[in-house]
Amino acid sequence: MANTIFLAGWEVEGLRCPDHKISLEKAPEQVHAVSLIQMPNGTGKTTTLHLLRAALSGAAESDAWTSAQVRGLAKRGNENGTGFFRVVLLVDGRRVTISLNFDFDQGTVKYTTTLTSGMKAGFRPPQSIEKFLMPDFVNFFVFDGELAEHLLSRQHTDAQTVIENLFQLSLFTEVAGVIGRYYDDQTDGRSATEEKGLSRRRNRVGYLRSRLAQMKREKSEWNTKFETTKRALTRNQAQFEAALEKQREHGERVAAAQLQLSTAHSAVERLAQEVLGRFRDPYAVASALGAELMFLKTSLDRVKLPESTAREFFEELAEEEQCVCGRELTDEFRQMIRERAKHYLGSDDVSLLNALKTDISSLIGPEPSLHEKDLDGRLERLLSAIRHEDECQTVYNGLETEAVAGDPRLQKAKEEIERLQAALNEFDSERQKYDSVDDSAGDDRTFGIRILDRRLEDAERKLAEITDTISLRRRRDVLIRIMANAREKARLGISEELCREANERIGEVMPDNAIRIQSIDRCLVLEGQEGGSAGETLSVAYAFLATLFNRVEHQLPFVVDSPANPIDLRVRAKVAELIPKLTEQFVAFTISSERMYFIEPLEESATPPVQFFTLFRKGSADLDRDANREPVVEESFDGILVSGRDFFCRFHIEKEEYNHAVSAS
Amino acid sequence: MPFRLRKDARDWFRGIQSTLGLDFDIYYFCLMAGLATGRRTSPPASEATDLAQDFPGDYRSRGRTLVALLIARELKTLGVGYKERVTLHKEISKLIDPQSAAHLSSIGMDAMNQYSFGGFDVLTEWFEDRPRHLETFLPQLRARLHEAVSNDTASPG
Numbered sequence: 001m002a003n004t005i006f007l008a009g010w011e012v013e014g015l016r017c018p019d020h021k022i023s024l025e026k027a028p029e030q031v032h033a034v035s036l037i038q039m040p041n042g043t044g045k046t047t048t049l050h051l052l053r054a055a056l057s058g059a060a061e062s063d064a065w066t067s068a069q070v071r072g073l074a075k076r077g078n079e080n081g082t083g084f085f086r087v088v089l090l091v092d093g094r095r096v097t098i099s100l101n102f103d104f105d106q107g108t109v110k111y112t113t114t115l116t117s118g119m120k121a122g123f124r125p126p127q128s129i130e131k132f133l134m135p136d137f138v139n140f141f142v143f144d145g146e147l148a149e150h151l152l153s154r155q156h157t158d159a160q161t162v163i164e165n166l167f168q169l170s171l172f173t174e175v176a177g178v179i180g181r182y183y184d185d186q187t188d189g190r191s192a193t194e195e196k197g198l199s200r201r202r203n204r205v206g207y208l209r210s211r212l213a214q215m216k217r218e219k220s221e222w223n224t225k226f227e228t229t230k231r232a233l234t235r236n237q238a239q240f241e242a243a244l245e246k247q248r249e250h251g252e253r254v255a256a257a258q259l260q261l262s263t264a265h266s267a268v269e270r271l272a273q274e275v276l277g278r279f280r281d282p283y284a285v286a287s288a289l290g291a292e293l294m295f296l297k298t299s300l301d302r303v304k305l306p307e308s309t310a311r312e313f314f315e316e317l318a319e320e321e322q323c324v325c326g327r328e329l330t331d332e333f334r335q336m337i338r339e340r341a342k343h344y345l346g347s348d349d350v351s352l353l354n355a356l357k358t359d360i361s362s363l364i365g366p367e368p369s370l371h372e373k374d375l376d377g378r379l380e381r382l383l384s385a386i387r388h389e390d391e392c393q394t395v396y397n398g399l400e401t402e403a404v405a406g407d408p409r410l411q412k413a414k415e416e417i418e419r420l421q422a423a424l425n426e427f428d429s430e431r432q433k434y435d436s437v438d439d440s441a442g443d444d445r446t447f448g449i450r451i452l453d454r455r456l457e458d459a460e461r462k463l464a465e466i467t468d469t470i471s472l473r474r475r476r477d478v479l480i481r482i483m484a485n486a487r488e489k490a491r492l493g494i495s496e497e498l499c500r501e502a503n504e505r506i507g508e509v510m511p512d513n514a515i516r517i518q519s520i521d522r523c524l525v526l527e528g529q530e531g532g533s534a535g536e537t538l539s540v541a542y543a544f545l546a547t548l549f550n551r552v553e554h555q556l557p558f559v560v561d562s563p564a565n566p567i568d569l570r571v572r573a574k575v576a577e578l579i580p581k582l583t584e585q586f587v588a589f590t591i592s593s594e595r596m597y598f599i600e601p602l603e604e605s606a607t608p609p610v611q612f613f614t615l616f617r618k619g620s621a622d623l624d625r626d627a628n629r630e631p632v633v634e635e636s637f638d639g640i641l642v643s644g645r646d647f648f649c650r651f652h653i654e655k656e657e658y659n660h661a662v663s664a665s
Numbered sequence: 666m667p668f669r670l671r672k673d674a675r676d677w678f679r680g681i682q683s684t685l686g687l688d689f690d691i692y693y694f695c696l697m698a699g700l701a702t703g704r705r706t707s708p709p710a711s712e713a714t715d716l717a718q719d720f721p722g723d724y725r726s727r728g729r730t731l732v733a734l735l736i737a738r739e740l741k742t743l744g745v746g747y748k749e750r751v752t753l754h755k756e757i758s759k760l761i762d763p764q765s766a767a768h769l770s771s772i773g774m775d776a777m778n779q780y781s782f783g784g785f786d787v788l789t790e791w792f793e794d795r796p797r798h799l800e801t802f803l804p805q806l807r808a809r810l811h812e813a814v815s816n817d818t819a820s821p822g
Binding site: 002003216230268269271272273275276277279280281282283285286288291292293295297299300302303305348349350352353355356359360363364375379382386435437450454 | 672676678684685686693697700702708712723724727729730731732733734736737740747748750753754757758761763764768770789795799800801803804807810811814815817
């Protein structure tokens with residue numbers, strides 16, 4: 001069933017803003033589509049919005065506000081020590097009143113909620129709208145410019161949060177939780193036939209989990225030590241070699257030895273690659289394998305495999321009236337031919353076997369041992385090159401030792417390199433034990449992470465078996481996976497649809513601007529740009545929120561602080577035209593400078609009549625007199641509320657002048 | 666169905682992986698050790714990863730020879746005589762599939778992978794430490810393979 005929430009009005013007394021009562025209803029249970037409340041700066045607009053959010057979200061419930069915060073909301077000179085803020089909603093046509101009742105002496109605030117069934121203590125909205133009246137969510141429909149920036153900021157997840165809250169995607173997670181708890185209840189509650197066995201298996205699973213985590217941690221620590229030492233070693237070696245080069249008397253000999261070593265090393269690498277190339281021929285690795293392949297080929301030839309006739313020939317023959325020899329084929333013969341055709345290879349098989357035999361003949365040739373001899377020759381050359389490289393290394397090391405002996409600093413550096421090398425070898429060996437595939441030791445002496453992983457899986461399976469819940473566990477896993485997939489798919493589907501609809505609206509507001517929402521990933525991600533101007537940001541946010549609030553499933557009011565203030569004059573008119581389309585009810589707090597290029601386009605687009613209020617503090621004699629000439633005026637202890645378009649449009653007051661008048665009063 | 670490589674084999678060869686032109690070389694070393702010793706194993710699916718659908722690089726031209734080697738080794742293991750034409754035909758048909766990129770049926774590919782999986786166990790028994798240099802590893806591996814094939818001298822069929 002669709003949920004509709006309208007804001008019917010509010011009343012405030014004894015708080016920092018002027019006492020006032022505003023009704024947004026144009027007839028019983030019908031609200032104005034657009035209501036504008038003009039409040040000059042210093043009138044308590046921020047306080048009113050703060051109270052409105054608190055009343056709608058229950059944010060001050062359960063002593064969430066400190067006594068200092070509560071007392072900070074008291075009107076200056078409030079003598080009776082109390083105050084209230086009361087908001088009236090129309091929820092699916094029924095009145096719901098939520099009051100915040102302040103006791104400034106005690107520093108407390110208490111909620112009461114009045115439904116058709118009567119008044120209850122506490123914040124108790126009807127269950128059907130609870131999901132909308134949450135602190136995180138109310139901020140979206142009682143909206144200010146800061147939130148618009150959050151929607152487009154990667155530092156905030158507001159856009160994703162609003163989708164998840166509004167479309168209740170958390171239900172999937174809750175269902176998965178219920179499934180998990182059901183499984184736990186079933187396994188915990190079942191009295192195992194072998195209580196001791198159950199306890200033992202549980203303990204083993206627990207031990208293996210903890211051992212596995214420990215081994216992973218240790219491996220990671222050794223890896224870090226290894227990498228750090230390796231970097232230090234590379235650095236030291238480079239410094240050492242540079243210092244060695246500087247020794248003039250050895251410089252040329254060292255350079256020559258280094259060149260020889262490098263050349264020898266390259267030769268080894270090249271020859272190793274040549275051996276690898278030849279190694280890829282299995283018949284070169286061992287001539288016995290070549291002989292075995294040749295034997296396979298000749299044996300197949302001997303038994304005439306593949307046959308010169310393929311299976312398809314006989315299958316086709318079985319369909320003929322007569323045999324190739326001219327005899328008439330009976331059904332019995334046909335059946336026999338079909339049966340025997342199965343002993344023949346198909347034509348594709350025949351081609352493959354022929355190709356295979358051809359490869360054997362052409363690659364191996366008549367003398368299989370030649371390939372092995374070729375590989376032997378290459379290996380011999382490789383081993384000889386390795387020996388030569390070792391000799392070059394020995395010469396180079398000798399020169400190095402000589403140089404080091406003549407320079408204590410080099411000696412020290414050399415020792416440091418040797419120490420680092422030893423440490424590196426130790427760390428490498430330590431970290432390797434976690435890769436061990438040795439499965440012979442007990443759990444407490446096994447280090448191999450894969451082995452422990454496998455044992456844990458096995459232990460979990462055995463634990464599940466003993467409680468006779470293995471199939472239950474599988475079903476649980478499938479269901480939880482389905483919930484996770486469904487949640488992700490729903491989120492993606494909803495996000496895509498919202499993007500599309502929001503982009504259509506952006507196109508309407510700013511037809512000459514290419515700014516568009518590309519995706520919703522934590523925040524609104526714009527196509528090809530990080531952010532926009534203040535006006536663009538606000539317009540994108542409006543379009544996104546309008547798409548959210550104006551849906552078949554629910555209708556929400558949209559309360560905005562300074563809707564046109566940050567928007568440049570060119571875009572204002574377009575935004576004003578859009579606003580009535582945002583929701584069924586739009587309530588805005590404005591200041592006089594926002595009227596230009598905003599009021600008239602808004603009126604043209606809205607369902608008439610647009611409701612106008614002007615609320616200001618008493619104290620300016622001229623202003624008070626002017627207001628009192630208006631037909632609909634309500635005067636309170638410290639404020640004047642004027643209804644009507646004329647006064648709204650001519651009201652203009654400089655902040656300084658107003659503050660001066662008010663403070664003088 | 667693809668060639669599959671054990672995860673621990675990939676890890677074991679990490680010291681020389683950069684000097685090998687193809688990851689398939691690791692598969693091939695394991696396969697040769699498995700075929701030479703007749704060792705086959707089937708580790709859990711989660712402990713191996715897909716490698717390739719057909720023979721890559723240099724192995725493309727040797728692919729059919731490797732399939733032939735598998736056939737020869739399988740016939741020998743099963744004790745199929747080369748004169749038993751019907752059985753021979755039946756067993757060969759089981760292993761090959763001309764439509765598959767690697768010319769192997771799913772049974773044939775399973776067998777090939779199992780020899781490679783088992784061959785890795787053989788390598789870890791042959792070598793105390795994992796390989797760190799290609800130039801020293803290849804001569805040692807060749808010597809081990811040669812020895813294993815020579816020990817297995819019974820003539821096929």
